[in-house]
Amino acid sequence: MRYDNRELRERLAAEYILGTLPNRSRRRFERLIAEDPALATVVAHWADRLAPLDTAAPPEEPPARVWRAVEARTTLRAAPAAVAHRWPASLAFWRGLAVAACSAAAALIVYITVSHPLGGPPAPTVVAVLADQSGDPDWIAIAGPQHGEVSVSAVRAQAEDPRHSFELWAIAGGAPRPLGLLRPQSGSAVVISAARLPPPGEVLAVSLEPPDGSPTGLPTGPVLSQGKVLLTSP
Amino acid sequence: MKRLENRSGFGSPVQLEQLVRRTSRGDASAFANLYRQSAPKLFGIALRIVGNRDEAEEILQESFVAVWQRAGDYDAERGSAAGWLVTIVRHCAIDHLRRRARRPEGHRAPDELLASLASGDQGGDRSAELDALRRCLGELDEQPRRAVLLAYLYGFTREEIAAALATPIGTVKSWLRRGTERLKRCLDT
Numbered sequence: 001m002r003y004d005n006r007e008l009r010e011r012l013a014a015e016y017i018l019g020t021l022p023n024r025s026r027r028r029f030e031r032l033i034a035e036d037p038a039l040a041t042v043v044a045h046w047a048d049r050l051a052p053l054d055t056a057a058p059p060e061e062p063p064a065r066v067w068r069a070v071e072a073r074t075t076l077r078a079a080p081a082a083v084a085h086r087w088p089a090s091l092a093f094w095r096g097l098a099v100a101a102c103s104a105a106a107a108l109i110v111y112i113t114v115s116h117p118l119g120g121p122p123a124p125t126v127v128a129v130l131a132d133q134s135g136d137p138d139w140i141a142i143a144g145p146q147h148g149e150v151s152v153s154a155v156r157a158q159a160e161d162p163r164h165s166f167e168l169w170a171i172a173g174g175a176p177r178p179l180g181l182l183r184p185q186s187g188s189a190v191v192i193s194a195a196r197l198p199p200p201g202e203v204l205a206v207s208l209e210p211p212d213g214s215p216t217g218l219p220t221g222p223v224l225s226q227g228k229v230l231l232t233s234p
Numbered sequence: 235m236k237r238l239e240n241r242s243g244f245g246s247p248v249q250l251e252q253l254v255r256r257t258s259r260g261d262a263s264a265f266a267n268l269y270r271q272s273a274p275k276l277f278g279i280a281l282r283i284v285g286n287r288d289e290a291e292e293i294l295q296e297s298f299v300a301v302w303q304r305a306g307d308y309d310a311e312r313g314s315a316a317g318w319l320v321t322i323v324r325h326c327a328i329d330h331l332r333r334r335a336r337r338p339e340g341h342r343a344p345d346e347l348l349a350s351l352a353s354g355d356q357g358g359d360r361s362a363e364l365d366a367l368r369r370c371l372g373e374l375d376e377q378p379r380r381a382v383l384l385a386y387l388y389g390f391t392r393e394e395i396a397a398a399l400a401t402p403i404g405t406v407k408s409w410l411r412r413g414t415e416r417l418k419r420c421l422d423t
Contacts, residue, residue: 014414017321018385019328020392026325037312044313046414047321049421050386052364054320056347057282059274062294066277067269069295074265074302148259148306177303193306195258 009042017046027212031181127197128204129155130227138225139168139182139206143194150197151189158184167209169219171226172198181213182206200229245271250315258305265302272316273298276323283327283389293330297323328389345380347387370420378413381406 015021016029033040125143127150132138141152152168168179168190177198182190198204207214208221244250250271256264273294280290280297300322308318371379377399384390384398392410396403 010418011411011414014418015410018382018410018414019324019389020385020395020410022391023332040309041312044317047313047317049417050367051314051317051320052361052367053383053386054275054279055361055364056387057275057278060278060281061274062277062291066291066294067266067273070269070298070302071266073295073299074262193258195260195306196303 009039013039013042013046016043017050031212125231127194127231128227128229130204130206130225132225139227141197141204141229145191148194149191150194151191152182153189154182154184154186157186160184162211164221165209165211165213166206166224167213167219168192169205169207170196170198171203171205173202176205176219178214178217179204181209198229200231202229203227204229244275244316244319247314247316250319251310254301254305254308254315254318255310257302258308265305268301269298272319276319279320280323280327282387283324284330289330290327293323293326297326300326324389331389332391345376345383347383366421367417370417373420374413374416377401378409381409382413382417385410 012021012025012029016026016033021029033043127141127143129137130139130141137155138158139152140155141150143150145151158166166182166184168182169176170179171177179192179196180190203226205219205223205226207219207223209219210221214220245253250268253264253268253271257268276297277290277294280293281287284290284293297319301319308315371382374382380399381395384395390398392403392406395410396406399406
């Protein structure tokens with residue numbers, strides 16, 4: 001399929017916002033959005049066009065336990081134990097899947113993580129070096145190009161295989177959190193927000209995953225490389 | 235296309251954007267404020283799609299964890315913060331629906347819902363944007379309009395729309411394609 005066709009881009013953007021793209025097309029489209037700011041804008045326009053229909057859903061105050069659970073999982077100010085038992089066991093299973101799904105939707109667009117090649121002579125500020133089991137560096141995370149961003153790229157080209165992808169994880173307190181797919185070509189960086197990195201001393205890791213990334217929100221394949229975060233903000 | 239000035243049920247767009255920006259820097263109080271300002275509206279949207287409070291709570295929780303993790307990816311140049319939040323919640327809700335075999339019963343017919351928007355009995359603001367969208371939806375033929383509304387309001391898949399409207403899936407695809415093309419022409423002029 002040719003994604004540079006204007007009508008096709010409009011149609012896919014409209015169906016993405018309507019929610020009628022089949023799952024596989026939807027994930028593929030989300031990856032295109034992440035690499036194409038112009039497409040991200042087309043999608044955002046469709047979101048705003050149909051937004052008035054949201055008035056059909058009357059606002060409703062959610063119970064306080066929702067915020068307590070969010071807080072426990074993010075800013076860690078609430079006591080997690082108080083929240084953990086509130087959800088039926090069957091939902092705990094769904095939650096793991098939903099993290100991946102919902103995060104993918106958030107990665108959207110727009111909203112976007114731009115990927116572009118590294119370049120320019122200034123000495124980089126090293127945020128982390130991810131090495132394989134024998135200690136050879138595979139990936140490097142450096143500050144920039146913009147303030148508050150971190151670029152992650154392969155130090156040496158990684159084995160490309162359409163059946164696999166390289167997924168980056170933040171591992172803080174032993175819990176992995178997906179940060180996105182990396183590019184195996186040497187020097188081709190993926191830019192992520194520095195705010196998403198774990199704090200210094202915690203770990204970044206890369207695992208081998210299916211082409212679309214881990215379907216569960218947790219690493220499913222072998223961890224190939226890892227390294228400690230040296231600093232989060234330059 | 236002009237930017238929406240406001241979305242009923244959310245805080246002011248500029249304030250919402252600032253809260254997302256501060257959240258991306260790890261500002262926990264901004265994140266809490268963002269939740270307070272948008273959670274009721276987003277909970278309502280999730281409820282409409284999944285029709286079940288427990289599941290809507292799960293979706294809201296997942297969505298805000300994603301917002302915390304991904305706030306740095308939001309770019310105000312490309313769309314409203316409210317649009318970003320709604321897109322996250324709707325897709326999260328759609329993921330939930332597609333993971334289970336049965337969809338909720340007893341949702342209102344889309345035409346009825348649209349008509350109720352017209353009469354304002356949903357308590358929603360009768361914004362100019364809603365009037366324009368309703369007028370443009372009114373220009374579509376009845377079946378394509380229903381297809382668009384079933385998808386957006388209730389997260390119906392193409393297959394579910396085909397079953398609900400007793401029509402082949404190929405027809406649904408072309409209704410959605412032509413329906414959205416026509417909506418765009420109507421709304422953008």
